[in-house]
Amino acid sequence: MSALTVKTVLTSDRPVLDASADVQISIRDLDVHYGANHAVRDVTFDVPRQAVTALIGPSGCGKSTVLRSINRMNDLIPSARVEGEIRYHGVNINDPAIDPVIVRRNIGMVFQKPNPFPKSIYDNVAWGAKINGHKGNMDELVESCLRRAAIWEEVKDKLKESGLSLSGGQQQRLCIARALANDPDVILMDEPASALDPISTLKIEDLMRELARNYTIVVVTHNMQQAARVSDRTVFFSLNDQRQGVLIEAGATADMFTNPRDQRTEDYITGRFG
Amino acid sequence: MTHRAVSGTPPMAPPMHHARSDEEIARALTSTSSARFSERLIGYALAACGLLSVLTTVGIVAVLIEEALQFFGDVSAVDFLFGTTWTALFANGSFGVLPLVSATVLIAALSMVVAIPVGLLVAIYLSEYASPRVRAVVKPVMELLAGVPTIVFGYFALTFITPSILRKVVPGTEVFNVMAAAIAVGIMVVPLVASLSEDxxxxxxxxxxxxxxxxxATKMxxxxxxxxxxxxSGIVASIVLAISRAFGETMIVAIAAGSKAQIADDPFESAQTMTGFMVQAFSGDVETGSTVYKSLFAVGLLLFLITLVLNLISNRIVARFREAYD
Incomplete structure (x- = not known):
């Protein structure tokens, strides 16, 4: 990644992204309304390619709403109205003329609560590839996705068992494997570890770092330590005085956690509110 | 009093004074309250109601078994279960129940050909495609269909399905026929399948x-x-319930399928179901205690056993396919 400026910071030996990083998705003037409720106002930021971007902020600040706008999941909520531009491979995917099904095949998603399908472990991974017309060897694809989601060793002898028979942490890694089977280039994660125990959480975090070598990851988290541990870039949201979600600041994670520019960011990351 | 303000440095909060002493609380704890008696009384009353329904079921089964056993004194169980001629209302009639069973099974099976696809598609439409406003109107209207008296469906089959549809398609269709009854039974149980599957x-x-x-993935x-x-699991349960309902359906088949007890091999001919025979016999003048009279209970018992087995299968299937979501 030539666009990365490599510099070592206090808490991390990871390269730090600067503003010139290669951009995968650029969001401009995003507004989201739920009926009469103006939930997200005028949000603009860039998501760098093959890196982890963390969206953080207090409850109700609209970070999940922003995340769900990126793969048009808000289309499923009848009262939701999303305005603004989300540019991805040169296309504004928020344009109503763009088929959300195609968007979601390229921008995968992992949800807050593990939600494997009531199918076998094998079919959980194979299903997405099947409906998207995968032509290659399905066994190989399933194995490779399970390996990349760091769960192959745990499930290789019980691929025919229900995905629901796994523990919560395993289910979440199965859901990540499922998302990988579509060969997406972006994976959105909505608080992927908030329903998991600390050990499973660490596994998911390691996996996110590993996946960022090949995929662009956007993760919503309410866990400051997690954002600091896994992300290259952090976007901080908060509520304005009309209780609308607004972007306060965005920047390299190491910078933001050591040297926040905005008082509200500092208050939040030091635990003074939120 | 054991609760007193601690003297010395002024406390942050004022001292708390409990309204009741330790002795008062201890007395309250050990006293038997008369209010509890009414609680127990309500419990007994509710248990009695539950017991009543259990006893009714047990009573019905006991009567069925008792009369059926007497019937099997006159006719051997093998002749009853495997005989292919049912001429119960004739003098020296034979009591082979297979014609009645075949008509019952055929009507139930054909009715499911109507009810399962239509009911499931309606359920999928209501749950996945319909807007909340459409669902709020369509679902109650559809459930009204379940409140239509079955005799109306019977006349519908006899006076509309047979002459206006079946005879146009298959000219040789008899006035009373299995197909019309099955279609009407199928339509009758569509709301049951659709409503339970939608849930x-x-x-x-x-x-x-x-x-x-x-x-x-697309919506489809x-x-x-x-x-x-x-x-x-819920869908299978709704289907099995619909099959049970079709087996037990009486009015539609008595009106539309006719009363010719013959092995049902042609759906465009008349055939008599188990329930159809029971209606015919009870509405005629069957002598109490006669073999025909007792045969009614044997047929009833058989029908009861078939529905019981269906319900047991349904319970097994529901348990087998149930996915636990919290």
């Missing part, structure tokens, strides 16, 4: 649908490949 589909967590959409793929499999 099962609606109970599938939203998170699972989002998982499907998040994979780039999510509905048929994620939501329906996840709701399978």
């Amino acid at each position: 099962a589909l609606a109970a599938v967590p939203r998170a699972l649908r989002e998982g499907g959409y998040g994979m780039g 793929e999510v509905a048929t490949q994620v939501v329906v499999p996840a709701a399978l």
Whole structure:
């Protein structure tokens, strides 16, 4: 990644992204309304390619709403109205003329609560590839996705068992494997570890770092330590005085956690509110 | 009093004074309250109601078994279960129940050919495609269909389905025929299948649908490949319930299928079901205590056993396919 400026910071030996990083998705003037409720106002930021971007902020600040706008999941909520531009491979995917099904095949998603399908472990991974017309060897694809989601060793002898028979942490890694089977280039994660125990959480975090070598990851988290541990870039949201979600600041994670520019960011990351 | 303000440095909060002493609380704890008696009384009354329904069922089964056993004194169980001629109302008639069973099974099976696809499609439409406003109107209207007296369906089959549809398609259709009855029974149980299946589909967590959409699945793929499999236990339960209902249906088949007790091999001919025979016999003048009279109970017992087995199968299937969502 030539666009990365490599510099070592206090808490991390990871390269730090600067503003010139290669951009995968650029969001401009995003507004989201739920009926009469103006939930997200005028949000603009860039998501760098093959890196982890963390969206953080207090409850109700609209970070999940922003995340769900990126793969048009808000289309499923009848009262939701999303305005603004989300540019991805040169296309504004928020344009109503763009088929959300195609968007979601390229921008995968992992949800807050593990939600494997009531199918076998094998079919959980194979299903997405099947409906998207995968032509290659399905066994190989399933194995490779399970390996990349760091769960192959745990499930290789019980691929025919229900995905629901796994523990919560395993289910979440199965859901990540499922998302990988579509060969997406972006994976959105909505608080992927908030329903998991600390050990499973660490596994998911390691996996996110590993996946960022090949995929662009956007993760919503309410866990400051997690954002600091896994992300290259952090976007901080908060509520304005009309209780609308607004972007306060965005920047390299190491910078933001050591040297926040905005008082509200500092208050939040030091635990003074939120 | 054991609770006193601690003297010395001024406390942050004022001292707390409990309204009741330790002795008062101890007395309250050990006293038997008369209010508890009414609680127990309500418990007994409710248990009595529950017991009443259990006793009624036991009583009905006991009567069925008792009379049926007397019947098997006159006719051997083998002749009854495997005989292919049912001429119970004739003098020296024979009591081979297979014609009645065959008509019952054929009508139930054909009715499911109508009820399962239509009921499931309606359920999928209501749960996955219809807007909340459409669902709020359509579902209650559809459930009204379940309140239509079955005799109306019987006349509908006899005076509309047979002359206006079946005879146009298959000219040789008899006035009383299995097909018209089966179609009417199928229509009658559509609301049952649709309503219960819709409940099962609606109970599938939203998170699972989002998982499907998040994979780039279309609405059709999510509905048929994620939501329906996840709701399978409820859907199967609704179908088995509909089959039981079709087996026991009486009025429609008595009116539309006719009373010719013959092995049902042609759906466009008349045939008599188990319930159809029972209606015919009870509405005629059957002598109490006669073999025909007792045969009614044997047929009733057999019908009861068939429905019981169906319900047991249904319970097994529901337990087998149930997915636990919290």
